Amino acid sequence: MKRLLRAFSLRSLRVWQRNRDVYFVTWKTNLVPPLLEPILYLLAFGAGIGALVKTVPYRGEMIGYTQFIAPGLLAAQVMFQAFFETTYNTFVRMYYQRTFDAIVTTPLSLEDVMAGELLWGATKGTIGCGVMMVAISFFGLIHYPQALVIIPFSFLAGLFFAGLGLCFTGLVPQIDAFNFPVFLFIMPMFLFSGTFFPLDVLPRWAQLLAEILPLTHVSHVMREACLGRLPGRLLGSVAYLVVITVPLALLGITLMRRRLVK
Amino acid sequence: MSIVITAKGLCKSYGDLVAVGGIDFAIRAGECFGFLGPNGAGKTSTVKMIHCFAPITSGSLTVFGIDVKEDPRSIKARIGVCQQEDNLDPDFSVAKNLTVFARYFGIPAPEAARRAQELLEFMGLWERRNDGIRQLSGGLKRRLVIARALINRPDLLILDEPTTGLDPQSRHQVWDRVRTLRKQGKTILLTTHYMDEAQTLCDRLVIMDHGKILVEGPPTELVRRGVGKEVVEVWGAPPGLADHARQSGWTFENDTDQVLIYTDHGEAIFREIAGRFPAERCTVRTAGLEDLFLKLTGRELRE
Numbered sequence: 314m315k316r317l318l319r320a321f322s323l324r325s326l327r328v329w330q331r332n333r334d335v336y337f338v339t340w341k342t343n344l345v346p347p348l349l350e351p352i353l354y355l356l357a358f359g360a361g362i363g364a365l366v367k368t369v370p371y372r373g374e375m376i377g378y379t380q381f382i383a384p385g386l387l388a389a390q391v392m393f394q395a396f397f398e399t400t401y402n403t404f405v406r407m408y409y410q411r412t413f414d415a416i417v418t419t420p421l422s423l424e425d426v427m428a429g430e431l432l433w434g435a436t437k438g439t440i441g442c443g444v445m446m447v448a449i450s451f452f453g454l455i456h457y458p459q460a461l462v463i464i465p466f467s468f469l470a471g472l473f474f475a476g477l478g479l480c481f482t483g484l485v486p487q488i489d490a491f492n493f494p495v496f497l498f499i500m501p502m503f504l505f506s507g508t509f510f511p512l513d514v515l516p517r518w519a520q521l522l523a524e525i526l527p528l529t530h531v532s533h534v535m536r537e538a539c540l541g542r543l544p545g546r547l548l549g550s551v552a553y554l555v556v557i558t559v560p561l562a563l564l565g566i567t568l569m570r571r572r573l574v575k
Numbered sequence: 576m577s578i579v580i581t582a583k584g585l586c587k588s589y590g591d592l593v594a595v596g597g598i599d600f601a602i603r604a605g606e607c608f609g610f611l612g613p614n615g616a617g618k619t620s621t622v623k624m625i626h627c628f629a630p631i632t633s634g635s636l637t638v639f640g641i642d643v644k645e646d647p648r649s650i651k652a653r654i655g656v657c658q659q660e661d662n663l664d665p666d667f668s669v670a671k672n673l674t675v676f677a678r679y680f681g682i683p684a685p686e687a688a689r690r691a692q693e694l695l696e697f698m699g700l701w702e703r704r705n706d707g708i709r710q711l712s713g714g715l716k717r718r719l720v721i722a723r724a725l726i727n728r729p730d731l732l733i734l735d736e737p738t739t740g741l742d743p744q745s746r747h748q749v750w751d752r753v754r755t756l757r758k759q760g761k762t763i764l765l766t767t768h769y770m771d772e773a774q775t776l777c778d779r780l781v782i783m784d785h786g787k788i789l790v791e792g793p794p795t796e797l798v799r800r801g802v803g804k805e806v807v808e809v810w811g812a813p814p815g816l817a818d819h820a821r822q823s824g825w826t827f828e829n830d831t832d833q834v835l836i837y838t839d840h841g842e843a844i845f846r847e848i849a850g851r852f853p854a855e856r857c858t859v860r861t862a863g864l865e866d867l868f869l870k871l872t873g874r875e876l877r878e
Contacts, residue, residue: 327679335666411662418656419679420648
């Protein structure tokens with residue numbers, strides 16, 4: 314453990330900078346998903362399902378359906394951006410571009426590189442969330458300034474999903490194998506974490522199960538913040554995320570070391 | 576003369592596979608030292624241990640007097656590594672590849688830009704500085720990887736098979752740059768399986784096979800010691816020649832359709848053979864590293 318901690322340094326920010334620079338080279342394509350995705354969802358669900366379901370019960374009051382799903386989309390955006398970054402994109406850098414092989418010949422340790430990847434994954438989650446917030450704000454679905462807490466919070470949430478992604482990158486034999494974690498963990502979380510419907514409608518056991526899902530807590534915090542209700546029950550969710558993120562991130566880095574250093 | 580790398584009883588195993596099986600060598604400051612060997616000889620494993628990526632299994636290895644297990648960061652700050660596979664950043668331009676790499680060493684941006692220009696000019700890439708990596712030929716990519724390995728002004732430059740897969744023009748370009756660096760006094764470690772490359776570039780070299788060092792020394796001296804000055808090549812395997820060679824006490828090798836005689840007196844043997852054995856073709860040539868290499872590592876196919 315002590316050796317693991319000694320392997321980290323601030324040089325991991327160099328890897329973050331490298332990824333940021335690549336992001337800016339290809340920024341036009343990078344901004345399409347977070348800008349257009351919420352608009353498509355809000356149109357389809359707002360005008361489509363929203364025509365049938367005008368309001369939903371949420372914690373003792375009725376709120377508009379689009380009002381309900383908008384924060385859920387923000388939460389899902391953080392998850393997708395961060396998880397896909399440290400799975401597919403990290404895998405491409407590791408395996409196809411051999412980027413890490415080059416970086417570890419410099420004073421950076423492998424742990425620095427992986428920490429940089431995690432920080433960048435979290436940053437991408439934050440950027441995605443921030444851009445999406447701008448788009449959603451035009452629909453008048455976000456209460457400012459309370460909702461601004463979403464920005465730092467999305468970094469924490471992003472770090473969790475980046476850590477989760479890195480674990481799988483340390484394990485998968487080939488890039489196609491990411492289909493398993495995507496359809497076993499990410500898609501179920503997307504659908505059952507209170508993104509599209511309030512969890513209260515589920516049977517009690519399913520609610521308890523949903524409470525374990527990290528995305529449930531992310532959605533919850535985003536929703537309370539969008540509705541302008543703070544801090545409420547937020548601290549529990551934040552603490553839960555911190556507690557699961559730290560070991561997961563360290564596990565991801567350890568798995569990557571095991572994979573790369575022979 | 577000061578020693579840059581010292582290895583004693585250095586071993587590297589991957590599970591049951593022994594890649595490097597206890598080798599000793601010392602590389603001096605300012606020399607170009609070569610690791611020559613067939614695929615799978617243990618060259619790249621050795622290189623990976625030197626740049627502190629692969630942990631050593633046993634033995635000891637110090638670079639600049641620092642134990643690789645103790646302080647990899649300090650070692651890596653002072654070396655430049657050109658790996659076998661091209662691992663340039665495909666999303667960055669030629670120049671940006673260098674400045675981003677400089678950042679890993681903590682070189683400030685203005686200084687990085689200066690060094691990048693200097694290195695791109697040295698490698699003949701300045702005109703291409705704004706091009707994307709995908710637009711570069713194999714030879715240009717290789718030159719850029721070497722330039723990148725020089726961005727931190729390393730005290731030791733490691734070139735792992737720097738010309739594998741390049742066309743003859745590109746190879747000579749790379750050799751020319753490496754020779755210039757050697758003249759400037761840079762310590763260079765080179766791995767290769769090209770004999771001509773080792774012969775022209777290396778002051779000293781080792782020939783490795785199956786994780787062991789077979790011989791060590793300056794290339795010309797090794798050839799002289801191992802095979803002699805000249806080689807008489809006789810094609811078409813004339814009957815009776817092998818017996819005659821054995822009786823005469825020559826060092827020779829009998830291949831399917833070719834007899835090779837290693838000697839210091841090529842001219843005399845040539846005349847003797849030409850008079851007595853009707854050969855398809857018989858030539859005398861200077862012995863080279865390849866003769867020594869094949870003598871030591873055999874002629875069978877590898878892998």
